[in-house]
Structures are given as structure tokens and as C-alpha cells.
Amino acid sequence: MATLIRLFFTLGSRLPLPVLHGAGLLLGWLSFLLSPRYRRRLMANARQAGMPAGVAWRSVAEAGKLVTELPRLWLGAPVPVRWNGVEHIEIAMAAGRGLLFLTPHLGCFEITAQAYAARFGADRPMTVLFRPARQPWLRELVDHSRERPGLRTAPTTLSGVRQLVQALKSGEAVGLLPDQVPPRGLGVWAPFFGRDAYTMTLSARLARSADTQVLLSWGERLPWGQGYVVHVRPLAEPLPADPLAAACAVNAAMESLVRESPAQYLWSYDRYKQPR
Template sequence: MSFFLRLLAVLPLWLLHPLGAAMGWLAFALSPTYRRRFVANAAVAGYGFAAVRAAVAHAGRMVAETPRLWLSRRLPHCAVHGQESVEQAWAAGRGIVFLTPHIGCFELSVQEGARRWAAEHGDFTILYRPARKAWLAPIVAQARQRPGIQAVPTTLQGVRQMIKALRQGRAVGLLPDQVPPQGLGLWAPFFGRDAYTMTLAARLVQQTGAAVVLARCERLPWARGYALYLQTLAEPLASDLPTAVGQINGAMEQLIRACPQQYLWGYGRYKQPRGLAARQQEPAA
């Protein structure tokens, strides 16, 4: 399997993306659970399957392109839009919390940011959880320690390192639509349905005064590369934690609606962490 991943890492995008699209549709066809969750999550957001069917192939493209992003020494071409939002934050002497949902090539978002700004403003900090499978652990460890990126453990010490980085005017990256473990989140609406949502992103901003930059990295048609869109949060984050978490969920919804065809609708966004009481009667997707 390690050999297979390293083989994928050297293949061009024009070959990886069609291969990934086929993998995406195969998984969709073979897994009733995945298929139901995909359709149900899209419906919660108001989308019928026809409107987001392209996301089936994009999920497969994400899997196929990941080894290249992890292991190749050269990043694919990525055009950046809205970089002034980043430069304005650093000009004001603030750290930056980059937030992106599970959309498009989110793996590339932090790598492209580090490629452009780490030399001048320091490494980007991300959370890192070692892979459980022994053969995959060294590959993931190598992937997480890319040039300009500092991976820290998903522990209290790791969070402290993120706070330190922000107070030094550096950047951190998070996926705030990732379901946190019990005790590390709270229930907040996501497309109108309660979802257990991490509080870490809001707490980092509240404790450090960092700027929030929203990121969305889309795949371009015909494997022509990627486009990274950056923008500031519409309004300052509230000091009240539940309100701030709701603001972040709303911002993630905005990014997803900008390109619903590339969101991972099959992700278990509404799952209930073990041992946690549900907030609603609807079954989790």
C-alpha cells in the first residue's frame, strides 16, 4: 500500500483526477450508508442530488490527489484570490486563523499559504493526529511536516503552541466543520440543523485577538490546477462563545454555497460523539 501511495504521488493531475472521479462513483455505488448520508446532508442544506452530483466525483479526486500533496516536492499550480485580506492582517501586526471547510482541495490551502507567506511571517501551525495504521503513520507524519508548516499534537500542549504562534503574529489553520470529541464542542446550527461543533477556532481568536481569514480551494476544470479564494470574516467574532461558534458555522455555510459541487457531503457532519446527549430528535446522518 505504501508503494501504491508513492506511485500516485508522481502521477500528473490529468491522470489522477479522472482516476479519482471513477473511485468516487464506485464508492458511492457500493456503500449504501455513504450514499444515504451524502444525499441526506445535501438535502439539509437545500440541495437535491442533481445539484451536487458532481461532488461524488470530487470526493474521489480528493482521495487520488492526496498522496501527491503529501509526498511530492512540487506543489501543483494554485492561483490565489483575495490575498490582500492576509496581508492587511499581518500589516496590522495580528496573527491569523485560517478556516476552511471540507471543500475542494483543503489539503492544499495551508500548503499554498505556507509557500507564499511562511518565509516572511513564520511557519503555519496545524493540528496533527498520528495515523492508527502502522504502515501509514510515517507517511502521514512526513506529509504533515511540509516546508513552512509546523504540525502540533491534538493535545492541550498542541493548543498552547497554536496560541503561542498567534500571539507571535503567525498563522494557524483549522477545519471548523470537523466534528470534535466529546467535551470539545457545543451544539450549533449548521444549515439549520444542530451539529456538534468545535469551539477551538473561536477560542483561539478570542484569546489572541487574531484575524480570521476564510479559505476555499477549488479544483479547476480539466485538471488545470487550483484556485484559492481568501476573504475576511464579514464581522468581528463575538465575545460570547456560542454566538461566535454560530458565526463560524455561518461562514462555513457561505463558503460551501459558493461551490457546493466540491463539498464532502458524505462527511458525517451530524454524527453524535459517543456519550454525548443529542440536541434533536432527527437521526444523525
Template sequence: MPFAFRLFSALPLPLLHAIGAMLGWVAFLASPTYRRRFLANAAQAGYAFGQVRAAVAHAGRMVAETPRLWLASEPPRCEAVGTECVEQAWAQGRGIVFLTPHIGCFEMSIQEGARRWAGAHGPFTILYRPARQPWLAKLMRTARSRSGITAVPTTLNGVRQMLKSLRHGQAVGLLPDQVPPQGLGLWSPFFGRPAYTMTLAARLAQQTGAAIILARCERLAWGRGYRLHLEALGEPLARGLEDGVHQINAAMERLIRQSPEQYLWGYARYKEPRSEPHVAPAEAGA
């Protein structure tokens, strides 16, 4: 494991966030491609740079805090609001699909959810794409399969495990604004522009009757920790796949507008999907 990764895992959160903020601005100023994409995505959502400039530093904080979130024995402080919607779903005996966009500390979203509820309701299942570097692939397998969390690869078996977990009344977690490979999504409006959007989140909920809970993990100022905001989707998920995907995209937009200064505007949300062997769309229901 690289020395820098181990070092960052031992540093206090306020220092990590300070270092990360500087790294975020270095990346923004040094990369014209990243800068253009950041500005274009923010403008697509109706934001001037002055309204979202804080997101430059938050992108760097995301990178700097990751080693600590993956390796530290004690997680940073995190409070939660809106937990009633989660408790209500568990009381109904339903599985839960937790959805969060690339906003704030989405790594902490799943860790805090598992810490609070995995003991009583079983582990949270998440998908991950193995890294190409052997050391990082090994680290991701161990770091993301922490206590109360089961990390499964983005394969047919991984999707089957998610379906199984939901049918047993457990929880899964997804980032539905992540661009899927060709054949695993459909084009759906995102801030008024067509974006290739995963169908998996809608399929999981439609096929199992699971509740959809929206999550947004806010970074608190001065490295004081995090605040996890939870809310129900607000209305039943549409039965049609296309309508369900549109509905989830609209929900992600609402979450992002709650805290636009912490969204990853530099993420290539509108890119063309890649073509590679993967789980065929129909196989999600296997």
C-alpha cells in the same frame, strides 16, 4: 509505504483526478450508508442531487490527489485571489486563524498559504490526528510538516503551540466543520440542523485577537491545478463563545454555498461526538 501510495504520488494531476472521479462514483454506488448520508446532508442544505452530483467525483479526486500533495517535491499549480485581506492582517501585526470546511482541496489551502507567507511571517501551525497504522502515522508527520508548516498533534501541547504561534503574529489552520470529541464542542446550527461543533477555532481568535480568514481551495477543471479563494470573516468575531461558534458555522455555510459541487457531503457532520481522552475545553486557554 504501500506501492499504490507511491505510485499515485508520481502520477500527473489530470490523471489522478480522472482516476479519482471514477473511485468516487464506485464508492457512492457501492455503499448504501455513504450514499444515504450524502443525499441527506445535501438535502438538509437545500440541494437536490442533480445540483451536487459533481461532488461524488470530487470526493474521489480528494483521495487520489492526496499522495501527490504529501510526497511530490513540486506542488501542483495554485493561484490565489483575495490575498489583500491576508496582507492587511499581517500589516496590523495580528496572527491569523485560517478556516476552511471540507471543501475542494483543503490540503492545498495550507500548503499554498505557507508557500506565500511563511518565509516572512513564520510557519503555519496545523493540528493533526495521528493515524493508527504505523506507516501512515509516520507519513503524516513528515508529509504535513512540509517547509513552512508545523504539524502538531491534537493534544494540550498542540493547542498551546497554536496559541503561542498566534501570539507571535503567525498563522494556524483548522477545519471547523470537523466533529470534535465529546467535551470539546457545543451544539450549533449547521444548515438548520444542530451539529456538534468545535469551540477551538473561536477560542483561539477570541483569546489572541487573531484575524479570521476564510479559505476555499477550488479544483480547476481537467487537472489544471487549484485556485485558492481568501476572504475576511466580514465582521468582528462575537465575544461570547456560543455566538462565536454560531458565527463561524454561518461563515462555513457561506463558503460551501459558493461551491457546493466540491463539498464533502458524505462527511458525517451530524454524528454524535466520540468520547475519548483529549484536551479539556478550559485547557485551550492554558
């Protein structure tokens, strides 16, 4: 299995993005048709959010593209990227503020960090929080692929959190997915699309770090492999000090991003699961 995956990444990194996205469409539908559990979760989560069936159908292909585009993003040549709202980053940088990017499981969340690192990382590196792979061979591949100039990674451990705090204090950037289910004891139950979901409190804690600008961002996947648009905008209101109120505010902000392009949200993600 390890050899096949390495081969997939090596060959896939050399393919054009339209070809990879075409393969992703097929992979998404194969997964949907062959896995009843996957299919039930995707449809149930989309219905819970009040999404029409058409959104759920379109999200099947987008979920497949999320997988097949990774070889190109991690190991291949740069892909076309446009920005929408880059001025919000530039304004915060000019003021010397640290940047906290909150990105849901929407579109291509890999491209948001890569695009930032390519444009701003030389002066203000970004540190992203991630959960290390359990298999050693896969961990090595992921670590090698994600580490690049201007982009650092921090594991979901206490030392990783300290790394994020230090980055913000130094006026650098931090990125995380606040709709990821944290381990038990590190979150609160807060509404997400009308149903309580275990929600991390880390994003609110980081937002209260000294002189930090909170920015919402997501990477829109353009049709026919044309590339991506990274959307950025500031959080409308400062997060409250109360952990539950802050979690509710973060979830509401993530919902607003998802509604911009609901077919690109990863509805198959087990958002409502019990924490580990």
C-alpha cells in the same frame, strides 16, 4: 495493506494531476455505488442543506478526487495554484497580526496550507491542527508528507492547542477545519444547514487571542486537473464572546463558503454524528 498504500502514494506522486483526478472520478463513483451507508449519508446531508440532486451527483466525483490527488500534493512536484484575496493576508501581516484560517471540508483543503507555506511560510510559518492517524505506519506517512518548510502540525490534544495559541501570540498563522466534529465536552450544538451539529468552540477561543485576524479560506479544485484557486476573505464580523453565539457565527460563515461551490463540499462527512 500498508505496502499497497505506500505503493499507491509513490506511484501517484509521479502522475499528472489530470490523470489523478480522472482516477478520482472513478473511485468516487465506485465508493458511492458499492457502499449503501456512504451513499445514504451523502444524499441525506446534501438534502438537509437544500441542495439539488445535481450537486450531490457532482460531489461524488469531487470526493474521489480528494483522495487520489493526495499522493501528488504530499510527495510530488508542486501543482499550479492561483490566489483570490491574497491581499487580506498581506494587510494582516503588515500590521503584525496573527492569522487564523478557518477552512471547511470544501474543495482541496490540503492545498490551502501548502500554498500559504510556499508563499509566506519562510517569514510566518503556519501551524495546522490535525487528528493523528491511528495506525503507526499511516501516521508516519502522514507526518512525513505534511511536514514541510513553513508548515507545522499540531495534534488534537491539549499540547497541540497550546502550540496553536503560542503560534498566534508570535504573529504566525494557524489553520483548522471548524466543521470537524470535536470530542465530547469541547463543543456546543449549533445549527449547520438547518440542523444542530456538534461544533468546536476552539476556533472562537483562538480568534480571541491577542491581535488575531480571522480569515476564511478554501481551495477550489479547477476542472480537468488545471490546478487550484485559494480563496481568502476576512470574517465579516468579530466572533461574539458567548460560545454558542460564536459557534453559530462560525457555522454560518462555513455555510457561506460551501454555497460558493457546493459540489466540492464533502457531503459524505458525518457532520451530525454524536461526539466521541
